[in-house]
Amino acid sequence: MYIGIISKRMGKAKKFYVVWEGNNPGIYNSWTKCQLQIKGFPGAKYKSFKSLVEAENAYGDNYSEHDKTGIKSSKKMTSWDQSVIIKNSISVDAACSGNPGIMEYRGVDTYSQVEHFKQGPFPQGTNNIGEFLAIIHGLAWLKQKKDSTTTIYTDSRTAMAWVRNKKVKTMLKKTAKNDNLFELIDRGIKWLKTNTYRNPIIKWETKSWGEIPADFGRK
Numbered sequence: 001m002y003i004g005i006i007s008k009r010m011g012k013a014k015k016f017y018v019v020w021e022g023n024n025p026g027i028y029n030s031w032t033k034c035q036l037q038i039k040g041f042p043g044a045k046y047k048s049f050k051s052l053v054e055a056e057n058a059y060g061d062n063y064s065e066h067d068k069t070g071i072k073s074s075k076k077m078t079s080w081d082q083s084v085i086i087k088n089s090i091s092v093d094a095a096c097s098g099n100p101g102i103m104e105y106r107g108v109d110t111y112s113q114v115e116h117f118k119q120g121p122f123p124q125g126t127n128n129i130g131e132f133l134a135i136i137h138g139l140a141w142l143k144q145k146k147d148s149t150t151t152i153y154t155d156s157r158t159a160m161a162w163v164r165n166k167k168v169k170t171m172l173k174k175t176a177k178n179d180n181l182f183e184l185i186d187r188g189i190k191w192l193k194t195n196t197y198r199n200p201i202i203k204w205e206t207k208s209w210g211e212i213p214a215d216f217g218r219k
Helices: 031-038 052-059 127-144 157-165 179-194
Strands: 016-021 026-028 045-049 089-098 101-109 115-125 151-154 201-203
Touching: 016 031, 016 052, 026 031, 026 052, 031 045, 045 052, 052 127, 052 157, 089 127, 101 127, 115 127, 115 179, 127 151, 127 157, 127 179, 157 201
Parallel strands: 089 151, 151 201
Antiparallel strands: 016 026, 016 045, 089 101, 101 115
16 A cells, blocks of 8 residues: 555645656655646555655665655664675765755775865755765766776665756745756766766665765764
């Protein structure tokens, strides 16, 4: 049973809808828009959330983590098995104080955790934007080194989708405060459209492996 069906009497409360599997997966700010993405799509997976922050965080998870309670599993994280993680890899992550809020991102060697690059803090951004920019920064950094084999790990499915589609779907509005950040987003999209890469981008399975090595440790 899907939990995305909302009573009409609750219309006063603003809700955000995550569509994991549908005609066009993403985050939507109305039930009407959500319906367009799940109508006629067998086995559509979607759910409503009370805030944009919850929706953005949930979109980066598997639907199974939210199909009953809407709350991310609090199961204790385990140390990652080094036999499973690709050694020739870097890990990227972003941190955001509030969403939107002050944001920064970085990339580190997965095993040694030596920091390869770091950007920010930006005065106003979101975690997903930071994750997106971190992946592109990693791709560009590796290409500059003529490295087409190193894997990039990220814990954001949303950012992976944005990179894959060469398109950012954010509800953050462009303002004078974040103008520089949107310039970076535009540059990142242009880079994706004008460059090719072979580096695998793989989802870091936080639930099984613990926090990604690039994590800022502020949770």
